[in-house]
Amino acid sequence: MLKYPILLLIAGLLLTGCQDNITSLGAQYFSDTIANKTSIRNDPGFIQFADTTRPFVTANGIDYALTDSTTLMIIGKVSVNNENLESWGFLQFPPMTADTVDSIVAVRLILKDQQFKYGDTTSSLSSMVNFQVYAVYNAVSDSTSSFPTLPSSAVLVGSIDSNFADTVDHALPILLNQNQNAVIPLLIESNNAFVIVPNNQNGTPMTNARGFGTIHSYGDANSVPQIEYFLKNGDSIFRTPTLDFHIVHDMSLPLSPKEFTLRGSAGNRERITLNLTRPADTAHLDALTTINNALLVLHLDPANSSHSNVSGDTIGPDIAELGLVDSGGHYDGNGYLDPTDPTKTTYRFQVRGILQNWLRNPSSNLGFELRSGYSARAFSANMPEVIGVEDNTLNRWTFFGPSCSDTTKRPYFILSYSKLK
Amino acid sequence: MQYYHRMRWAALALFLLAFISTGHAQGSPYDVIGFGLPIRSGNAVTEALGGTGVALDGNRVVNDLNPADWTWITRARFGASLRYDYDNATLGGVNDLQQNVQFSGASFAAPVWSRLNATIALGYVPLTNASNNINITDSLGTRNYVIRGGTNLVFAGVAARPVPAIALGARLDLVTGDIRHIGQLTPTDSTAGVGQFERDYLFYGVRPTFGIEIIGDSISNALSGITIGASYSFATNLNSTNEQIITPVASTLDTTLESSGVGRYPAALSAGISFHLSRRYRVEADYFLQDFSSAYLYSPQAISGDSMLRSSNRISFGIERVPNLNNEYGSATGFDKWALRLGFSYGALPINPVGSGGINELSISGGVGIPISFESLLNLSVVAGRRQPVNAGTAPNETFLRLGADVSFSENWFTPTRRQ
Numbered sequence: 001m002l003k004y005p006i007l008l009l010i011a012g013l014l015l016t017g018c019q020d021n022i023t024s025l026g027a028q029y030f031s032d033t034i035a036n037k038t039s040i041r042n043d044p045g046f047i048q049f050a051d052t053t054r055p056f057v058t059a060n061g062i063d064y065a066l067t068d069s070t071t072l073m074i075i076g077k078v079s080v081n082n083e084n085l086e087s088w089g090f091l092q093f094p095p096m097t098a099d100t101v102d103s104i105v106a107v108r109l110i111l112k113d114q115q116f117k118y119g120d121t122t123s124s125l126s127s128m129v130n131f132q133v134y135a136v137y138n139a140v141s142d143s144t145s146s147f148p149t150l151p152s153s154a155v156l157v158g159s160i161d162s163n164f165a166d167t168v169d170h171a172l173p174i175l176l177n178q179n180q181n182a183v184i185p186l187l188i189e190s191n192n193a194f195v196i197v198p199n200n201q202n203g204t205p206m207t208n209a210r211g212f213g214t215i216h217s218y219g220d221a222n223s224v225p226q227i228e229y230f231l232k233n234g235d236s237i238f239r240t241p242t243l244d245f246h247i248v249h250d251m252s253l254p255l256s257p258k259e260f261t262l263r264g265s266a267g268n269r270e271r272i273t274l275n276l277t278r279p280a281d282t283a284h285l286d287a288l289t290t291i292n293n294a295l296l297v298l299h300l301d302p303a304n305s306s307h308s309n310v311s312g313d314t315i316g317p318d319i320a321e322l323g324l325v326d327s328g329g330h331y332d333g334n335g336y337l338d339p340t341d342p343t344k345t346t347y348r349f350q351v352r353g354i355l356q357n358w359l360r361n362p363s364s365n366l367g368f369e370l371r372s373g374y375s376a377r378a379f380s381a382n383m384p385e386v387i388g389v390e391d392n393t394l395n396r397w398t399f400f401g402p403s404c405s406d407t408t409k410r411p412y413f414i415l416s417y418s419k420l421k
Numbered sequence: 422m423q424y425y426h427r428m429r430w431a432a433l434a435l436f437l438l439a440f441i442s443t444g445h446a447q448g449s450p451y452d453v454i455g456f457g458l459p460i461r462s463g464n465a466v467t468e469a470l471g472g473t474g475v476a477l478d479g480n481r482v483v484n485d486l487n488p489a490d491w492t493w494i495t496r497a498r499f500g501a502s503l504r505y506d507y508d509n510a511t512l513g514g515v516n517d518l519q520q521n522v523q524f525s526g527a528s529f530a531a532p533v534w535s536r537l538n539a540t541i542a543l544g545y546v547p548l549t550n551a552s553n554n555i556n557i558t559d560s561l562g563t564r565n566y567v568i569r570g571g572t573n574l575v576f577a578g579v580a581a582r583p584v585p586a587i588a589l590g591a592r593l594d595l596v597t598g599d600i601r602h603i604g605q606l607t608p609t610d611s612t613a614g615v616g617q618f619e620r621d622y623l624f625y626g627v628r629p630t631f632g633i634e635i636i637g638d639s640i641s642n643a644l645s646g647i648t649i650g651a652s653y654s655f656a657t658n659l660n661s662t663n664e665q666i667i668t669p670v671a672s673t674l675d676t677t678l679e680s681s682g683v684g685r686y687p688a689a690l691s692a693g694i695s696f697h698l699s700r701r702y703r704v705e706a707d708y709f710l711q712d713f714s715s716a717y718l719y720s721p722q723a724i725s726g727d728s729m730l731r732s733s734n735r736i737s738f739g740i741e742r743v744p745n746l747n748n749e750y751g752s753a754t755g756f757d758k759w760a761l762r763l764g765f766s767y768g769a770l771p772i773n774p775v776g777s778g779g780i781n782e783l784s785i786s787g788g789v790g791i792p793i794s795f796e797s798l799l800n801l802s803v804v805a806g807r808r809q810p811v812n813a814g815t816a817p818n819e820t821f822l823r824l825g826a827d828v829s830f831s832e833n834w835f836t837p838t839r840r841q
Contacts, residue, residue: 022556025510025517025817026450027566029729029774030555032602032620034564038610287676288667290616292608352614360676416561418606420618420665 076209116211457551463526469788470739471764488590735768
């Protein structure tokens with residue numbers, strides 16, 4: 001009798017293995033169908049663009065320079081085509097005791113060369129550095145210091161003008177024994193700093209900005225900058241900074257108001273806000289809508305755009321969803337070059353997840369930003385807040401804006417959504 | 422020992438087949454209407470007999486059509502059944518072929534007082550099947566819908582014969598169900614994300630069912646061999662919930678909305694008469710009526726009914742050679758011990774697609790009851806039929822095949838209470 005259940009089982013297996021032919025025949029009687037729609041949106045009632053510059057972040061109520069916790073200190077000058085910028089490096093070291101300072105006969109800074117170059121990255125001049133080192137006395141307490149120009153108290157204490165090839169140890173020495181009287185006070189007291197600026201007066205002008213390691217280069221101890229004290233007895237003492245960052249001065253000609261630009265390290269961003277649930281909106285989006293596609297399409301102005309030699313910087317700008325505070329924002333992807341565009345100037349940004357989240361939680365709709373980059377950094381030593389910043393790049397991305405006279409270059413949204421009927 | 426061995430294998434086979442069913446949620450295009458298509462019975466005996474069974478007068482199954490029939494159960498009895506459906510629907514040039522395997526019920530009954538032939542029973546059987554798979558592809562993408570579930574009946578009741586000629590049964594029914602409409606959108610644009618939607622209809626209601634059998638053998642010789650049966654299930658108002666679940670992009674963004682509402686499941690009346698042509702051969706004719714025109718699955722407020730539903734009826738006829746398990750009809754071996762069953766039915770289904778004039782169903786059936794041990798049977802059924810609209814060409818013509826299997830086995834429990 002065992003054969004019957006076995007036969008039954010085999011028959012069941014065979015029958016359920018038969019080929020199905022699933023069609024739409026039942027759809028005519030089925031009410032819970034999905035309605036999906038795709039539309040192109042660029043109407044200002046739905047999407048708004050706003051230029052914004054935010055060169056600092058706020059953590060625990062304190063404003064810090066955007067590059068306070070960077071892993072790359074960028075110093076140099078780029079003045080080519082439509083671009084004119086300088087980036088200055090700031091270094092602060094712990095004070096020495098007076099007795100130790102008395103025995104110091106010479107000082108030098110050691111910057112650790114990194115691969116990063118922005119500007120001229122192709123000619124032999126790309127290895128040229130022409131730096132001046134200033135001592136800024138009693139004026140730099142932390143990265144909240146801001147120097148549009150060098151303070152009057154700044155004293156030139158060193159310089160280098162040489163073809164500095166990439167070396168194995170990546171060390172860049174700057175002798176400081178030319179002006180002992182200016183340097184010695186920096187070594188004893190706090191609130192002092194060395195400021196390294198590109199030399200625009202003498203020698204061979206720089207054609208690029210170069211990246212150096214910082215105290216936040218945790219992955220490579222050899223990348224941390226140092227100061228070396230040469231003592232009378234022939235010994236040397238090395239110290240690492242307590243603070244290092246860079247500040248970018250973008251002196252490029254103003255852009256046409258019909259364009260917007262994103263600049264790394266300078267905090268030039270584009271804020272985009274979307275009015276998703278406007279009652280009069282044709283899409284009638286709500287919490288039960290699924291966003292299948294939300295592609296922001298932008299057209300690049302290559303004449304006003306540039307990127308570094310780092311391969312990661314060739315990818316499109318990043319998307320950061322904004323929070324109520326700086327630490328509330330988060331990375332949501334990056335743009336990518338539209339492979340079907342023969343001009344290689346069309347970038348797409350997928351913000352499906354952001355829109356979906358906003359529909360579920362409308363109060364979180366604070367807009368999102370396009371940034372030149374995004375790296376999560378911990379600001380503030382005591383109660384660190386992790387904040388995403390574009391602090392290790394100078395990339396400049398310039399896109400045509402919504403008022404561009406060429407309507408084919410204006411930004412637009414490809415919005416696909418679905419919901420149950 | 423061999424008996425338990427066989428039982429174990431039979432139970433295992435049924436379990437495995439039930440497991441197979443998880444891979445399928447398919448069925449008739451008509452299954453998506455209302456509560457789905459009605460299921461005549463949870464057991465293969467009734468299926469093989471064309472849907473008859475109101476006046477079954479005992480056939481070693483826990484009868485889910487008429488509780489009064491439980492009075493024929495003389496030993497504790499378990500039943501479990503499975504069903505396989507093959508639906509081949511055609512409308513215009515579109516052909517839809519779907520199949521489904523489903524667990525089709527489980528039951529238990531035990532005699533508790535022999536003087537009154539009193540028996541208690543409980544069980545679960547499906548009342549409707551709402552399983553279908555729909556695929557729609559257009560320029561924007563593909564939408565796949567999986568509809569699964571149906572209406573279930575969980576019952577418990579008692580039956581007895583206060584006088585030898587009359588068997589009465591009463592049952593408390595929990596009519597419950599979860600009909601799930603799961604839709605998935607896969608956009609044509611590869612950069613776009615999928616969307617998954619689900620709308621579930623959960624419902625329950627309680628109703629009483631009463632049954633009667635009048636046993637001619639106990640009235641007069643002139644009525645010998647005749648049994649008349651009837652049962653009536655009251656309509657029930659349903660507590661219905663519409664639950665909508667949206668799962669876009671990331672599951673963390675699941676949204677679930679619940680809306681409470683009401684529904685209505687209609688009363689059902691069935692009546693039948695059976696007659697023993699000889700000791701082993703019997704015939705039965707049944708009529709079944711259930712008016713779905715005021716029924717509906719879910720509505721936020723009470724409504725008059727679902728326009729796609731209507732009154733249903735069915736007339737069915739069955740003939741059976743009853744099994745000769747224990748040589749009660751004379752010495753028999755092998756195939757001669759088997760039960761043989763044939764049936765026929767015709768009726769109006771409760772679904773009424775717009776413009777169709779309603780859908781009618783015609784079917785023939787057959788089956789066997791194979792003894793697998795003392796008082797235990799493996800019942801197999803096959804039903805083949807056709808569903809078609811009154812107004813030709815307005816709704817799919819459908820050919821269906823339904824296979825059923827149930828194991829009904831018994832134990833000698835509770836017999837110390839039996840008094841001869």
